[in-house]
Amino acid sequence: MNDGPLILGIETSCDETGVGIVRGSDLLADAVASSVDEHARFGGVVPEVASRAHLEAMVPTIDRACREAGVSLNDFDAVAVTAGPGLAGALLVGVAAAKALALALSVPLHGVNHLAAHVAVDTLEHGPLPEPCIALLVSGGHSSLLRVGDVTFDIESLGATLDDAAGEAFDKVARVLGLPFPGGPHIDREAASGNPAAIDFPRGLSSARDLERHRYDVSFSGLKTSVARWVEAREAAGEPVPIADVAASFQEAVVDVLVRKSVAACLDSGIEHLVIGGGVAANSRLRALITERAAAAGIRVRVPRPGLCTDNGAMVAALGSLMVQRGRAPSNLGFGTDTSMPVTQVSTPS
Ligand code: KG4
Ligand code: ZN
Numbered sequence: 001m002n003d004g005p006l007i008l009g010i011e012t013s014c015d016e017t018g019v020g021i022v023r024g025s026d027l028l029a030d031a032v033a034s035s036v037d038e039h040a041r042f043g044g045v046v047p048e049v050a051s052r053a054h055l056e057a058m059v060p061t062i063d064r065a066c067r068e069a070g071v072s073l074n075d076f077d078a079v080a081v082t083a084g085p086g087l088a089g090a091l092l093v094g095v096a097a098a099k100a101l102a103l104a105l106s107v108p109l110h111g112v113n114h115l116a117a118h119v120a121v122d123t124l125e126h127g128p129l130p131e132p133c134i135a136l137l138v139s140g141g142h143s144s145l146l147r148v149g150d151v152t153f154d155i156e157s158l159g160a161t162l163d164d165a166a167g168e169a170f171d172k173v174a175r176v177l178g179l180p181f182p183g184g185p186h187i188d189r190e191a192a193s194g195n196p197a198a199i200d201f202p203r204g205l206s207s208a209r210d211l212e213r214h215r216y217d218v219s220f221s222g223l224k225t226s227v228a229r230w231v232e233a234r235e236a237a238g239e240p241v242p243i244a245d246v247a248a249s250f251q252e253a254v255v256d257v258l259v260r261k262s263v264a265a266c267l268d269s270g271i272e273h274l275v276i277g278g279g280v281a282a283n284s285r286l287r288a289l290i291t292e293r294a295a296a297a298g299i300r301v302r303v304p305r306p307g308l309c310t311d312n313g314a315m316v317a318a319l320g321s322l323m324v325q326r327g328r329a330p331s332n333l334g335f336g337t338d339t340s341m342p343v344t345q346v347s348t349p350s
Helices: 036-040 047-069 088-105 114-120 122-126 166-176 184-191 208-213 221-236 243-269 284-297 314-325
Strands: 006-011 016-023 026-034 078-084 109-113 133-138 143-148 155-160 273-277 300-302
Touching: 006 047, 006 088, 006 114, 006 314, 016 047, 016 314, 026 047, 026 314, 036 047, 047 088, 078 088, 078 114, 078 314, 088 109, 109 114, 109 314, 114 122, 114 133, 114 143, 114 273, 114 314, 122 314, 133 243, 143 243, 155 243, 166 184, 166 221, 166 243, 184 243, 184 284, 221 243, 243 273, 243 284, 273 284, 284 300
Parallel strands: 006 078, 078 109, 133 273, 273 300
Antiparallel strands: 006 016, 016 026, 133 143, 143 155
16 A cells, blocks of 8 residues: 555546546545446437436445545545546536535645546556556547657647547447447457458558558548448348457457557657557457557557546546646646547646
8 A cells, every 4th residue: 555645536528427536556446327328229428418417426426436445535635537528518517526625625626638547547557657658549539649758747649530539430330230339348249259350341541651641540430331331231132240240350450450550659659668548448359469469569568457448537536646746736726628628738727
């Protein structure tokens, strides 16, 4: 047990109400209340439903986290909260709760970037981040390759998706295959019994010409359309759709591109450490292929356990703890939510 600052982290950028408690780099509690079941019948997250669910879940989830950690509100040294990017109404609930707590408890508040928190969470499992490192961040809303110096203020964007995020592509293809929302875990499961080489789906932005302009960018919209056309053609011909093979072949196309681009970013920059985060980092094939190809290229990979890859409060507390330990100035309480907070901005102004 280390004896660093005790930090409360609050996350409400999408459909998970996450409350995490961290002391130094020790994870004491990670309470998550998800409204995902309420969105399933719509095939995607409904912002207004998510906001209302956050409101209802906020206080009980904070209580649950405190009980789990064996601490009371008065024990906290600081509060951290996701200020962006994310859904406006959803972010607002977490930020309002965090401001109220910080004021009532007279402790500093750090408004932080959700994407930086996805990177920082790995410190809870694997210790301090190597500086610099390359980070691959793949979630339902974002796909980015980053060069991370000090995660509390120094993040550079190397590339991003030109259209759909990786998780979004998983969710949309799952829908085409008639699998439930969110589709990522279902495709992962189906793919386990399928043949990844059954169908040769396109690898976006991978031709020599595309690589000149988009070396670290990705694009999944063409792949998604290609899967939809393939399935439609099968159905039109009255033939059964081999769901496991389609899932495995689609997943292989996504993962192949992500791994190739991540390895290239490491080799080009001479940085031998790669950190992976975000919901899609929970994908079993991505974890296996990156481990295999990175080892062959002399790159060391760090991936948090799946439960810390998807949205949670522990990641916000982890980044908050680093902000406090590194003496970063807390946020001015006047800050608002920022639905499109750039990944290069780790925290809201002091
Ligand atoms: O990071 P996250 O929980 O929320 C965002 O910040 O977006 O990521 C959610 C995304 C969803 O699109 C979900 O389908 C995807 O992560 N996901 C997966 C897996 N688990 C979650 N995608 C592929 N394979 C998985 N095992
Ligand atoms: Zn996320």
